[in-house]
Amino acid sequence: MTTYQISTELITNKKEKTPADQLGxxxxxxxxxxVMDYVEGQGWVNPTITAYAPIELSPAAxxxxxxxxxxxxxxxxxTEDGEVQxxxxxxNFKRLNDSNKRxxxxxxxEELALNALKELIRVDRDWVPSAPGTSLYIRxxxxxTEPYLGVNPAKNYKFMIILSPVGSYYxxxxxxxxxLVEQHYVRAVVGGTGEAKTAGNYAxxxxxxxxAAQQGYSQTLWLDGKENKYVEEVGSMNIFxxxxxxxxxxxxxxxxxxxxxxxxxxxxxxxxxxxVEERAIAFEEVLTAAKNGTLEEVFGTGTAAVISPVGELKxxxxxxxxxxxxxxxxxxxxxxxLLGIQYGTLEDPFGWTIKL
Amino acid sequence: MTTYQISTELITNKKEKTPADQLGxxxxxxxxxxVMDYVEGQGWVNPTITAYAPIELSPAAxxxxxxxxxxxxxxxxxTEDGEVQxxxxxxNFKRLNDSNKRxxxxxxxEELALNALKELIRVDRDWVPSAPGTSLYIRxxxxxTEPYLGVNPAKNYKFMIILSPVGSYYxxxxxxxxxLVEQHYVRAVVGGTGEAKTAGNYAxxxxxxxxAAQQGYSQTLWLDGKENKYVEEVGSMNIFxxxxxxxxxxxxxxxxxxxxxxxxxxxxxxxxxxxVEERAIAFEEVLTAAKNGTLEEVFGTGTAAVISPVGELKxxxxxxxxxxxxxxxxxxxxxxxLLGIQYGTLEDPFGWTIKL
Ligand SMILES: Cc1ncc(COP(=O)(O)O)c(C=O)c1O
Ligand SMILES: Cc1ncc(COP(=O)(O)O)c(C=O)c1O
Numbered sequence: 001m002t003t004y005q006i007s008t009e010l011i012t013n014k015k016e017k018t019p020a021d022q023l024g025x026x027x028x029x030x031x032x033x034x035v036m037d038y039v040e041g042q043g044w045v046n047p048t049i050t051a052y053a054p055i056e057l058s059p060a061a062x063x064x065x066x067x068x069x070x071x072x073x074x075x076x077x078x079t080e081d082g083e084v085q086x087x088x089x090x091x092n093f094k095r096l097n098d099s100n101k102r103x104x105x106x107x108x109x110e111e112l113a114l115n116a117l118k119e120l121i122r123v124d125r126d127w128v129p130s131a132p133g134t135s136l137y138i139r140x141x142x143x144x145t146e147p148y149l150g151v152n153p154a155k156n157y158k159f160m161i162i163l164s165p166v167g168s169y170y171x172x173x174x175x176x177x178x179x180l181v182e183q184h185y186v187r188a189v190v191g192g193t194g195e196a197k198t199a200g201n202y203a204x205x206x207x208x209x210x211x212a213a214q215q216g217y218s219q220t221l222w223l224d225g226k227e228n229k230y231v232e233e234v235g236s237m238n239i240f241x242x243x244x245x246x247x248x249x250x251x252x253x254x255x256x257x258x259x260x261x262x263x264x265x266x267x268x269x270x271x272x273x274x275x276v277e278e279r280a281i282a283f284e285e286v287l288t289a290a291k292n293g294t295l296e297e298v299f300g301t302g303t304a305a306v307i308s309p310v311g312e313l314k315x316x317x318x319x320x321x322x323x324x325x326x327x328x329x330x331x332x333x334x335x336x337x338l339l340g341i342q343y344g345t346l347e348d349p350f351g352w353t354i355k356l
Numbered sequence: 357m358t359t360y361q362i363s364t365e366l367i368t369n370k371k372e373k374t375p376a377d378q379l380g381x382x383x384x385x386x387x388x389x390x391v392m393d394y395v396e397g398q399g400w401v402n403p404t405i406t407a408y409a410p411i412e413l414s415p416a417a418x419x420x421x422x423x424x425x426x427x428x429x430x431x432x433x434x435t436e437d438g439e440v441q442x443x444x445x446x447x448n449f450k451r452l453n454d455s456n457k458r459x460x461x462x463x464x465x466e467e468l469a470l471n472a473l474k475e476l477i478r479v480d481r482d483w484v485p486s487a488p489g490t491s492l493y494i495r496x497x498x499x500x501t502e503p504y505l506g507v508n509p510a511k512n513y514k515f516m517i518i519l520s521p522v523g524s525y526y527x528x529x530x531x532x533x534x535x536l537v538e539q540h541y542v543r544a545v546v547g548g549t550g551e552a553k554t555a556g557n558y559a560x561x562x563x564x565x566x567x568a569a570q571q572g573y574s575q576t577l578w579l580d581g582k583e584n585k586y587v588e589e590v591g592s593m594n595i596f597x598x599x600x601x602x603x604x605x606x607x608x609x610x611x612x613x614x615x616x617x618x619x620x621x622x623x624x625x626x627x628x629x630x631x632v633e634e635r636a637i638a639f640e641e642v643l644t645a646a647k648n649g650t651l652e653e654v655f656g657t658g659t660a661a662v663i664s665p666v667g668e669l670k671x672x673x674x675x676x677x678x679x680x681x682x683x684x685x686x687x688x689x690x691x692x693x694l695l696g697i698q699y700g701t702l703e704d705p706f707g708w709t710i711k712l
Contacts, residue, residue: 026416026505033415056410059389059518060382064499067423067555068562104562139505143420149382149495149520151558151592153566162415164505184547189581191542193560199423200556202507204549206424206460210509225545226582236507 004112006034006119008049020131023167025304026139030124030163034116037145038106040155047112049120052162058147062154068144069199070099073303074260075166076121076136076356078128079344084121084136085353087303087342089114091260096140099196104153105142113140117161118356125356129165135342137166137304168306174335176311176325177300179234180217181283182208183316187232187255189225194232194255205235217314219300223283224255231281237300237308238262241286242330244294251278261301265334267350274330283315290320297328307335360468362390362475364405376487379523381660382495386480386519390472393501394462396511403468405476408518414503418510424500425555426455429659430616431522432477432492432712434484435700440477440492441709443659443698445470447616452496455552460509461498469496473517474712481712485521491698493522493660522660530691532667532681533656535590536573537639538564539672543588543611545581550588550611561591573670575656579639580611587637593656593664594618597642598686600650607634617657621690623706630686639671646676653684663691 011031018028029052036047063069072092076084093110100107117138121128128136140161144154168174185208188194193201208220221239224230231250233239238259240249247269252258269276289295290313298310311325322328327335340346341353367387374384385408392403419425428448432440449466456463473494477484484492496517500510524530541564544550549557564576577595580586587606589595594615596605603625608614625632645651646669654666667681678684683691696702697709 027503029416029503052415054412054414056412058410059408059516060385060495060520063555064419064425064497065427065495065555065558066562067425067557067559069420069423069559071421102563103559104566137505139416139421141420147383147385149493151561151565153562160415164416186545186547189542189545189548191540191581191584192545192548193556198556198559199419199421200549200554200559201423202421203423203425203459203554203556205507206422206509207458209507210460225547228547 004047004109006047006049006116008119008123009051010123011051017127018165020129020134020167023129023134023165025166026137026164028165030127030165032120032123034120034161036159038157038159043106044108044159047116049116049123055158057145060147060149062144062146062148065149066144066151067198067200068103068105068154069141070096070103070105071139071141071197071199072096074138075303075342076128076138077342077344078130083344084125084128084356085344088260088264088352089117089354092140095197095258095260096142099198100142102193102196103198105144105157108159120161120163121356124163127163127165133168135166137164139164174309174327176309176322176327177219178217178312179219179221179310180212180215181221181313181315182212182223183228186225187222190254192225192255195252195257197257209235215314221313229282231283231286232256234300237302237305239300240265240298241281241295242297242328243289245275247274247276247330248281249276249278250281253280259301261303261338264338264352265301268334268337271349286313287315287318287320295320295322297331298322299328299331299334307331307338360403360465362403362405362472364475364479365407366479367407373483374521376485376490376523379485379490379521381522382493382520384521386483386521388476388479390476390517392515394513394515399462400464400515403472405472405479411514413501416503416505418500418502418504421505422500422507423554423556424459424461424510425497426452426459426461427495427497427553427555428452430494431659431698432484432494433698433700434486437700439700440481440484440712441700444616444620444708445473445710448496451553451614451616452498455554456498458549458552459554461500461513464515476517476519477712480519483519483521489524491522493520495520530665530683532665532683533575534573534668535575535577535666536568536571537577537669537671538568538579539584542581543578546610548581548611551608551613553613565591571670577669585638587639587642588612590656593658593661595656596621596654597637597651598653598684599645600652601631603630603632603686604637605632605634606637609636615657617659617694620694620708621657624690624693627705642669643671643674643676651676651678653687654678655684655687655690663687663694
């Protein structure tokens with residue numbers, strides 16, 4: 001049996017809430033946060049809910065130098081009957097521990113983390129926004145805090161959870177996005193950290209995104225690092241192609257993030273008897289399908305972006321328009337199903353949601 | 357002409373100095389540090405030398421989440437006539453800007469940085485240790501400080517320089533090290549961040565090092581990420597092989613760090629008419645050379661480790677003993693030459709050293 005006690009230090013002066021239409025993504029934070037420290041020899045200690053406030057770190061804290069930092073992203077949703085629910089949060093804490101393993105960070109107690117999260121949201125319950133499309137974005141993360149310049153796993157860490165009420169991720173809403181297939185830069189390679197959610201993966205992706213943005217594309221589609229040939233994933237989404245009636249998504253080969261939305265959508269597709277394949281997809285297969293008219297839909301899946309239809313792909317000099325820039329039928333069905341389950345307007349046959 | 361003014365806030369209570377034999381590496385820090393902030397729209401502002409002290413950051417500071425963090429490592433040496441000198445510091449600030457570019461961090465003024473460093477060392481001059489083999493390790497680094505959870509380059513950064521008096525990097529001293537050739541994990545791939553000095557590169561290397569340590573090896577030799585075939589570099593050193601009279605080191609192919617010690621040693625070898633080649637080296641070539649008796653020396657080069665002879669390499673089940681575990685002639689010559697120039701006991705025909 002796990003025994004732990006989360007101590008709670010509530011603030012007295014609550015911040016003013018930002019109006020729903022000004023929330024944006026990840027800019028507004030709630031009144032409290034969860035913090036727990038790792039001390040070598042003692043393990044994870046002092047789980048505490050306290051005021052959302054700056055943290056103090058040594059300039060030699062290892063996170064600044066050797067990037068031992070992992071994170072998660074999930075959301076809490078307000079249902080029509082005023083309840084707050086989470087979507088598969090156990091999966092996020094499990095994946096956090098997978099990321100920990102890759103970066104030599106000590107595992108957290110997943111049950112404690114989930115209880116801490118629930119308690120934190122209860123404390124900041126009035127921050128869960130209610131306008132359509134809004135939610136409370138949850139960011140658990142772990143950073144190495146030991147002040148030491150040797151390249152070794154740190155002896156001290158901080159695990160924190162912060163909360164941010166958010167609007168939709170894409171300013172464009174559910175409108176199809178334009179994606180550039182990256183040719184030069186690589187996000188991850190098998191044997192690297194691509195399947196973990198490490199801070200460094202995102203740093204390395206910025207350059208490609210910057211170049212894509214300069215060409216008017218809002219996201220980068222990454223190809224594999226070995227052959228620059230196979231489709232991997234988008235900046236913060238997994239990717240799916242509907243070709244000739246079948247839905248195909250890259251298999252979890254070790255260099256792409258095992259998205260929780262990806263896994264959920266595969267289950268939804270199967271439950272509706274829509275054929276779905278997880279396998280390697282050379283980008284040329286997508287191009288061929290586009291040329292012979294069998295590329296029916298393309299969409300991304302991710303917690304922040306939900307289901308994001310892709311309206312255009314650019315690869316070298318080829319511009320591929322998908323479904324006349326319209327949202328495809330399967331994409332729309334998945335979007336409606338996912339949001340329905342998340343916001344509690346549809347039944348949840350999979351048992352994915354957890355009420356506070 | 358660049359105009360800037362570095363403001364200086366000196367402390368009054370100096371810390372006690374650690375005895376030379378207890379310095380270790382990167383654990384003791386001096387009394388002051390240099391800090392400069394980047395503010396979007398204003399550029400780099402407020403260059404300041406101030407007390408070495410913790411910094412305060414928002415829990416949403418982007419360095420914790422998306423790993424925008426780059427760093428450098430160089431040393432200051434005390435010469436016999438009591439002067440303090442730096443070894444090619446301009447190269448480090450140039451490389452810092454190369455790393456900045458890769459991670460979409462705004463460039464720093466290299467001249468300002470060098471002047472700030474000199475001024476900082478002057479202020480903490482009594483921290484430069486004098487015992488043989490000791491030096492003042494210098495750690496310039498830049499971190500993203502903007503509190504925002506969007507995956508974008510940050511709008512705010514901190515550039516800092518901290519100083520740490522150090523003993524030798526390897527506890528073993530100049531004794532040959534044992535290195536394990538990593539088969540499964542990958543440090544970097546062409547198109548990734550391997551040639552930049554980013555925090556994330558080191559996080560991703562920890563797992564391999566941990567597994568190597570479990571087998572009794574102090575370092576990992578990384579192979580290329582595409583074919584797991586070509587030699588890249590060691591955890592914090594570039595690598596050189598002397599085969600049949602020729603010195604060979606992997607060419608700068610885009611995924612290895614362009615080491616300043618590497619570049620310097622190539623110049624020393626050329627100046628002594630020792631043949632040196634920069635090219636791709638399959639590990640099998642090393643193995644073949646070992647088997648036919650032409651693998652004469654192996655050594656690593658790096659600021660922290662200086663010149664580090666390699667006494668043993670393990671690749672799969674093959675254990676390669678090098679030069680009977682003795683320091684080779686060329687390795688010793690390079691070690692003596694480099695330390696001689698750095699500590700001012702030898703002439704510096706290359707113009708590499710800069711006095712304070
Ligand atoms: C690189 C990357 N791929 C995929 C995803 C989608 O994962 P999930 O569906 O668990 O949010 C994310 C976002 O979390 C991501 O950052
Ligand atoms: C990965 C890596 N390779 C090589 C080196 C050697 O570079 P330098 O000689 O500039 O110290 C270092 C250390 O700085 C390093 O971290």
